[in-house]
Amino acid sequence: MKRTGMFFVLTLVLGWIFQALILYAVPAGLPTPQWLLLAVLALGAQGRTTFAMSAGFIWGLALDAYGISAFGVQGWLLALAGFGSGTLSKNLNAEKLGTQETLAVIATLVMWGGIRILSGIFDHSPVGHPSVILATAHVALNALVAPGVFWVMAAWSDLWDPRPRNDHA
Amino acid sequence: MFQRHRSATLFGVYSLVSLALLAWSANRVVQSLKLSFFYLWSPSGSAVVGSLDQWGRVGQGFAKILRADQRARDFESRWVQDRLDTARLKSLEEENKRMADLLGVSPSAGFHATTARVWARDPADWFHSFLVNPGTPVKEGAAVITMESGRPVVVGQVREILPDGKARILLVTDPFSALSAFVTRTGEQGLVEGRGGAKILLNYLFSDSDIRPGDEVVTAGLGEVYPPHLLIGHVTDVVAPLGASSKRAVVSPAARLGFVREVLILSPTSPDPGDKKIP
Incomplete structure (x- = not known):
């Protein structure tokens, strides 16, 4: 239990540090892959639904607090991503490249649409609504790095809690 | 029952919390919560970014040292050259004075x-x-x-x-x-x-x-x-x-x-x- 808690806290902190590093290194205005979304998807696809959903919710709220989206938008959407990928994990083989790419693309589109819809309902300010160009860039970038993120998250999870390979898919 | 539907229940809780945060986004409690969240996460990110800044400053300092060293070398070589020029000038002035004395003309004014x-x-x-x-x-x-x-x-x-x-x-x-x-x-x-x-x-x-x-x-x-x-x-x-x-x-x-x-x-x-x- 203690080990799981440590795994959860470290994942949260290291994921956030990585996100901060990327934001520090990449010039403002340039799109970057949505690392935290991909990490949530990867964790969910391993069958760690609660873990992925909780991490996604906290990371999402942090992104909202640091960003310009309404507080709660990304929190809910990342929790949804964790819940979705976790629920589907029994029917998916997360080690297949096609699965990873499909998950990444669908989740990015859902994220983009969700932010637009929720911001439209709850946040009437003209800023914080991602454009189609940005969404396209995110889809491309997320698809590009998704296999790497899935692999890293699998290795990281196995380090803490090795589990038998998911053979059904 | 809860164990079986734990994920769905938890997602429901998260959804309700998110909905509440969004519905009362202008509320002072939500704003305070947002700020608290901001400050709660600040140390983890800023520690690393601060370290990077520190390393960046080390790099800048090192570059300054290199430039200062280069300038010091330039000044040293110029100083040596000036010393040689001064010695040469002094020798020429002395020679000029001797020649002027020999010819009986007054030396140029300084x-x-x-x-x-x-x-x-x-x-x-x-x-x-x-x-x-x-x-x-x-x-x-x-x-x-x-x-x-x-x-x-x-x-x-x-x-x-x-x-x-x-x-x-x-x-x-x-x-x-x-x-x-x-x-x-x-x-x-x-x-x-x-x-x-x-x-x-x-x-x-x-x-x-x-x-x-x-x-x-x-x-x-x-x-x-x-x-x-x-x-x-x-x-x-x-x-x-x-x-x-x-x-x-x-x-x-x-x-x-x-x-x-x-x-x-x-x-x-x-x-x-x-x-x-x-x-």
């Missing part, structure tokens, strides 16, 4: 410089003179120079000392200004005279003079008012009246007289009374 700031200009007298405020007393007739692109250039001459210590400088462009000069390329000598405008004239050149536009005109050093080889200006035009026995050259002064803010006033130093002159 000069010491006094800095002065331009104090006032008279709109009615713009191309003729200005007032300066020298740090130490100067004498009438002393040469006035300034620096242009690291090179000393002629400005004019001290015309008048006012009772409060300020000095009126007669510019080279004034019609009463005249100084001996020569053309660097040909060595030909002439007299530079002001015309009351922006340009000056180099007079008394021989009719077969080879002077050309672009030639550099410098002080000849005659009369010991100006040291030799101070830049006066560059020839812009050569005037050779038909049948005249001499040529003239129009010279553009090197000193940008409209921009001068500080000047150096060169006063001749008295020759050593102990110098012996061979009759």
Whole structure:
């Protein structure tokens, strides 16, 4: 239990540090892959639904607090991503490249649409609504790095809690 | 039951919390929660970013050290060169003094410089003179120079000392200004005279003079008012009246007289009374 808690806290902190590093290194205005979304998807696809959903919710709220989206938008959407990928994990083989790419693309589109819809309902300010160009860039970038993120998250999870390979898919 | 649907229940809780946060986003409690969340996450990100900044500063410091080292080497080599030049100059001065003693001519005067700031200009007298405020007393007739692109250039001459210590400088462009000069390329000598405008004239050149536009005109050093080889200006035009026995050259002064803010006033130093002159 203690080990799981440590795994959860470290994942949260290291994921956030990585996100901060990327934001520090990449010039403002340039799109970057949505690392935290991909990490949530990867964790969910391993069958760690609660873990992925909780991490996604906290990371999402942090992104909202640091960003310009309404507080709660990304929190809910990342929790949804964790819940979705976790629920589907029994029917998916997360080690297949096609699965990873499909998950990444669908989740990015859902994220983009969700932010637009929720911001439209709850946040009437003209800023914080991602454009189609940005969404396209995110889809491309997320698809590009998704296999790497899935692999890293699998290795990281196995380090803490090795589990038998998911053979059904 | 809860265990079976734990994920769905938890997602429901998260959804409700998110909905509440969004619905009451303007509420002070939600705003405080957002700020708390912001500060809660700050240490993890800022620690790493701060470390990166620190490393960046180390890199900048290292680059500064390298640049400082390079400059120190340059200064050291220049210092050695200056030492050699000083030794060579001293040797030449001694030789010059011996030769002058042998020939019975007095050695060239030395000069010491006094800095002065331009104090006032008279709109009615713009191309003729200005007032300066020298740090130490100067004498009438002393040469006035300034620096242009690291090179000393002629400005004019001290015309008048006012009772409060300020000095009126007669510019080279004034019609009463005249100084001996020569053309660097040909060595030909002439007299530079002001015309009351922006340009000056180099007079008394021989009719077969080879002077050309672009030639550099410098002080000849005659009369010991100006040291030799101070830049006066560059020839812009050569005037050779038909049948005249001499040529003239129009010279553009090197000193940008409209921009001068500080000047150096060169006063001749008295020759050593102990110098012996061979009759």
